[in-house]
Amino acid sequence: MTTTAPPGPAILCEDLVRVFVTEGVEVQALQGLNLRVDTGELVAVVGASGSGKSTLLTILSGLDRPTAGTAVVSGTNLVTMGGAERRRYQRDVVGFVWQQTSRNLLPYLTAAENVAVPLVVSGARGRAARALELLDVMGVADCRDRLPAQMSGGQQQRVAIATAVAGSPRVLLADEPTGELDESTSQDVLEAMRHVNATLGVTTLIVTHDPTVSEHVHRTVQIRDGRTSTEVLRRTERGEDGVERLHAEEFAVLDKVGRLQLPREVVERLDLRDRVRLGLETDHVRVSRHDHVPGTDDPPGTDGPPGTDGPPGTDEARGTDDSPGTDDGGAR
Ligand SMILES: Nc1ncnc2c1ncn2[C@@H]1O[C@H](COP(=O)(O)OP(=O)(O)OP(=O)(O)O)[C@@H](O)[C@H]1O
Numbered sequence: 001m002t003t004t005a006p007p008g009p010a011i012l013c014e015d016l017v018r019v020f021v022t023e024g025v026e027v028q029a030l031q032g033l034n035l036r037v038d039t040g041e042l043v044a045v046v047g048a049s050g051s052g053k054s055t056l057l058t059i060l061s062g063l064d065r066p067t068a069g070t071a072v073v074s075g076t077n078l079v080t081m082g083g084a085e086r087r088r089y090q091r092d093v094v095g096f097v098w099q100q101t102s103r104n105l106l107p108y109l110t111a112a113e114n115v116a117v118p119l120v121v122s123g124a125r126g127r128a129a130r131a132l133e134l135l136d137v138m139g140v141a142d143c144r145d146r147l148p149a150q151m152s153g154g155q156q157q158r159v160a161i162a163t164a165v166a167g168s169p170r171v172l173l174a175d176e177p178t179g180e181l182d183e184s185t186s187q188d189v190l191e192a193m194r195h196v197n198a199t200l201g202v203t204t205l206i207v208t209h210d211p212t213v214s215e216h217v218h219r220t221v222q223i224r225d226g227r228t229s230t231e232v233l234r235r236t237e238r239g240e241d242g243v244e245r246l247h248a249e250e251f252a253v254l255d256k257v258g259r260l261q262l263p264r265e266v267v268e269r270l271d272l273r274d275r276v277r278l279g280l281e282t283d284h285v286r287v288s289r290h291d292h293v294p295g296t297d298d299p300p301g302t303d304g305p306p307g308t309d310g311p312p313g314t315d316e317a318r319g320t321d322d323s324p325g326t327d328d329g330g331a332r
Pocket of ligand 1: 028049050
């Protein structure tokens with residue numbers, strides 16, 4: 001059973017590098033990744049196949065070590081921890097939900113017995129009641145006496161989430177939790193993750209290639225080539241008419257040394273290549289094609305995006321104080 005969370009972010013990765021060497025060939029799976037997740041947050045990490053998502057999760061789950069950089073989860077330094085600390089970390093600090101439903105649950109135990117396993121390990125009291133309570137939170141109390149094979153994939157993943165949080169971990173890690181599910185069941189399972197985060201307050205990180213996950217989380221971090229590139233923040237606002245509306249805003253991530261990856265759509269739309277022109281304005285930086293002549297509106301061959309304030313052919317990175325979501329820089 002965990003006690004009060006230590007101060008600082010729940011997950012902090014700085015300049016994380018993981019290099020694999022296979023038959024003399026080096027693969028840089030993570031190339032200086034930065035990620036900060038605050039206590040209680042619900043964050044998704046998305047990216048194309050091969051972008052480094054599983055490598056990140058394997059490091060965060062304590063199964064692998066980074067080649068360089070820092071990874072600290074709830075006060076535990078994953079780079080320096082020894083064997084005994086690793087076992088304690090995997091038992092007390094993190095809970096996992098894996099993609100393969102068969103990897104999450106013991107096939108010869110019922111749903112209630114599976115959820116009770118971490119409670120037995122931690123020596124908690126009132127195990128049967130707590131297991132039922134968690135199955136109820138996940139909306140699968142009716143499956144309590146069923147074996148995994150007698151449940152649907154979605155039900156199994158909900159039981160898996162209940163099992164993963166039974167030991168009261170500080171952080172819940174999920175690797176493609178909907179990878180084996182159809183679309184509508186996937187939505188249900190993502191909602192279940194949102195619910196467990198909101199109800200129990202457990203910091204939750206979901207790694208997936210499914211871009212629709214951003215509809216269910218507070219923040220979506222995009223990984224490209226082993227680095228965080230952009231983030232989408234979502235918030236709910238109540239309008240004057242009293243109706244709540246969801247707002248999503250995309251930010252580029254600025255790392256400690258000032259590196260910035262522009263979103264691929266922006267690069268392609270403005271035909272930015274090799275070298276771009278920077279213009280420092282009082283409250284923002286202008287990024288334009290190298291052949292854009294300052295003071296003119298039209299760089300050669302570019303029509304510019306419709307409906308933007310900046311000159312066509314430019315992508316303006318504004319730094320106003322009052323723009324929503326920029327108070328934290330959007331670059332954690
Ligand atoms: N154990 C390993 N040995 C060698 N290369 C590896 C190893 N694990 C991952 N890689 C390589 O590292 C890169 C990132 O892989 P990773 O599995 O982290 O990506 P991913 O985003 O999770 O992809 P997917 O969505 O397909 O699972 C890939 O080029 C992969 O081939």
